[in-house]
Amino acid sequence: MPSRSSARLAALTVAAVCSAASSVVLTSPAHADxxxxxxxxxTTRISPYAGQKVTDVPGIVTGTRTYGSSRGFWIQDATPDDNPATSEGVFVFTSSTPKVAVGDSVTVTGTVSEYVPGGASTGNQSLTEITKPAITALSTGNAVPAPTVIDAKSVPDEYTPEGDTAAGGSVNGLALAPSTYALDYYESLEGMNVQVADARVVTATDPYTELWVTVKPHxxxxxxxxxxxxxxxxxxTGxxxxxxxxxxxxxxxxxVGDTLEGPTTGPLDFNQYxxxxxxxxxxxxxxxxGLERETTRKQSGRELAVATYNVENLDPSDATFEEHASAIVNNLQSPDIVSLEEIQxxxxxxxxxxxAADVTVNKLIDAIVAAGGPKYDWRSxxxxNDxxxxxxxxxxxxxFLFNPEQVSFTDRAGGDxxxxxxxxxxxxxxxxxxSPGRIDPANxxxxxSRKPLVGExxxxxxxxFVIANHFASKGGDQGLTAQYQPPVRSSETQRHxxxxxxxxxxxxxLKVQKNADVIALGDLNDFEFSDTTRILEGDGELWSAIxxxxxxxxxxxxxxxNSQVLDQILISPAIRRDCGFEYDSVHINSEFNDQVSDHDPQVLRFRP
Structure with a gap:
């Protein structure tokens, strides 16, 4: 994920959206009365008044932001038009703590600007703002415009139109169709007072005090x-x-699975994250x-249990060793082989x-023993450096962690x-x-990026044969709400x-031994339906068991x-067809606000 630094770009005035390479053009302010x-x-994502000065724009203050670098307030017109494509709300960027209060009736004079959260290079949509404002307070204590209810009926099922190829795939210049596309619908409410009710949580509260809900229960x-x-x-779309x-x-x-009962109300913003x-x-x-962490079943004596677990930058200074050890022993039932990713x-x-990482690994092994698990051996x-x-x-x-009472490691010298x-x-x-060895490390x-670790x-x-992976991250990809549709997934190139x-x-x-038992597992940073997975699977040499x-x-x-796949275990035909197998995605982290890693571990059990 991108850095959460909140440095605010200087407000930009926009005359035209040109292309993917040049998304904004600065102009000198004109004047609009x-x-x-x-x-x-x-009726598009870019204001027809972008770059122009507007005078005495009326509105009721619906919310104030008094923290961070995006300080300002939202106003909404108490006398809306009858066009569902035009929002009645807008953010007024003051840069300092605003001196207005919710319910104030004000007029604002300032310059209309299109602010791109995170900068144009992100491909993000822009947020229409009034900047450098002069504010006149007319009265206080007014009723705030009633919120627009966002629910399953109001949000379209289709997500977004395809972008204009003449504009580098941007949707910015397209007329909004809020009854057809979900992103157009949300854009038509930008800056307005909105409300969701009895909304189910679909991403847990994170360290930045935010969560995600869905307005479409099914x-x-x-x-x-x-x-x-x-x-x-x-x-x-919900x-x-x-x-x-x-x-x-x-x-x-x-x-995940909790509910925000009753109304949740406030202005609809657009941000980088x-x-x-x-x-x-x-x-x-x-x-x-009432969500609870899952526990997989224990493997039988004839089954080999192989797991993958991203322990999220584990180093000796962390306070999470006991929790990771408990997860491996109790939730994963002490697999015979565990591929760990992100050991520092x-x-x-x-x-x-x-x-060297021997201190990190041995501290985890000791914690596993203390939790009642086996004394794992390890290879890496x-x-x-760097x-x-x-x-x-x-x-x-x-x-690789492995239980020497259940499985042995074939050491062959020379791997570095x-x-x-x-x-x-x-x-x-x-x-x-x-053995252990690395696949084509000079490639x-x-x-x-991490080189695959192979062990026999x-x-x-x-x-x-087990191949432990941690493919290149999705950093740099455009977001699902990007102005470019479909978004560019630039990070795929390296994973492919x-x-x-x-x-x-x-x-x-497999050319040497057609029926070899081969497992490729780890954090592939890509979906089970992705081209990355398809390439790795080939013509049936491997298959993603999830x-x-x-x-x-x-x-x-x-x-x-979005609950999605990043971690996978791929298996060769001998495991898939001849041995029988059982797969379990053990949900102990991703759905919880008190997660010790952002990934859920995966377990494969089979009989070689």
Whole structure:
């Protein structure tokens, strides 16, 4: 996810949206007399008055923002027009604490500007504002315009029109169709007083005092109360971010499946981290949905249990070792092999050249023993300092934990951070040239990204090849509410190259031994329906086992109201067809406000 620094860009005046490469053009302010808010908002995302000075725009103050760098207030016209495409609300950017109060009747003179949260490079839509305002208070204590109710009936099922190809795919110049497209509907309410009622929480309260609800109770709902994201073409239109205009101390601490009962009311804003956001002056009452963390079943003596778990930048200074250990022992039932992602070096983010992670790993192993689990052994390869991405100085890497009472590790010397693992034949069976080893570490696909870690294990006399992954993140992708539709997923390029390189290795292994048991698992940072997964699967050499679950159960991560897949376990045909298997996405983190990692672990059980 992008950094949450809230540096406010200088207000920009906009004359025209040109292209993806040049989204704004600055102009000298002109002058426009006696306009209303709906005139300013217009019927497209860009105000027809952008860059112009407007005089004595009337409105009732519906909310004030007195914190952060986006200080100002919202006003709404008490005499709306009859055009559903034109919003009756607008944000007035004051830069300092506003001196107005909710219910004040004011007129505002200032310059109409289009502010792009996060900057034009994000591809975000812009927020229409009045900047450099001169404010005249007319009266106080007026009734605030009644909120527009956002509900399942009012929000269209179709998400957005495709952008104008002549404008680089931007929707900014398209006439709003609020009865047809959800994003157009929300845009037609930008800056207005809105309300949701009895809304179910679909992303838990985060450290930034925000959560997500849905106004569509049945939209791709799963049994735990979330909203599943299962296709690029079927967006969940009922999702809406909730923040607060009041004290953050009073903000509800919610989990997925909880409900904000009663009305939640406030201005509809647009921000960098989620798009359309109800900034609540009135919050509903939190009703618990009773969500509990899941526990998988224990593997039988003939089953091999293999898990993947992203422990989110774990280093020796963290206070989460006991919680991670409890999750592995109690919720995952002590799998025989655990692939850990985001294990940091021995001094975490201190960037002093340290790359060893034995202190981090052994501290976790000791915590597992203390929690009643097995004394795991482990294998990994230290990365080249600062070459694998992640938090600077942290040197995150994948690590294999394995229970030596259940499974053995086949060590073959020579594996290091720069040596490529290969495949050879020993006694007619596939074997690794080095174990543990790294797949093609010099390939540019792995630039500033984690290299796959491969290990050769033996369970009940049979070799099992496990590839631990942490593919490149989605950082830099445009958001679902971007002005460019469909949004550009620029980060896919590197993951596609990574999947190609890894698939070539798996092909080599299966050419030597067609019936080899091969598992590729970890944080792939992409969906089960993505091209990344398709490339890694190839022509059946691997298959993502999470697809064995019902569609409503396919998720490992929760982001902006979407329960989605980032972590996967892919299996070779021998495991899929001959051995039988069972897959479990164990939901212990992603749906909870007190998560110790933002990922849910995955477990595969099968009989080699």
């Amino acid at each position: 006696t306009v209303r808010i709906h005139d300013i908002q217009g 939209e791709h709902r799963n049994r735990r109360g979330g909203t599943v994201y299962g296709s690029y073409d079927a967006q969940n 999702r809406l971010q909730i923040q607060t205009l009041g004290s953050t101390a009073d903000f509800p601490t919610a989990n 989620g798009g359309y956001t109800l900034v609540a002056s009135e919050l509903g009452t939190l009703k618990s949905g 070096d021995n001094n975490g983010a201190t960037d002093d050249g340290t790359v 390869i230290d990365p080249v 070459r694998d991405g992640g938090e600077p100085g942290g040197n995150i890497r994948q690590v 951070s720069t040596t490529a693992v290969g495949v050879t034949k020993v006694h007619g069976k596939a074997a690794l040239t080095v 540019t696909a792995w630039t500033t 294990f033996v369970f009940r006399g049979k070799a099992v 190259a990574q999947a190609t390189a890894e698939h070539a290795f798996v092909e080599d292994l 697809k064995s679950l019902p569609k409503s159960e396919r998720y490992t991560y929760d982001y902006q109201g």
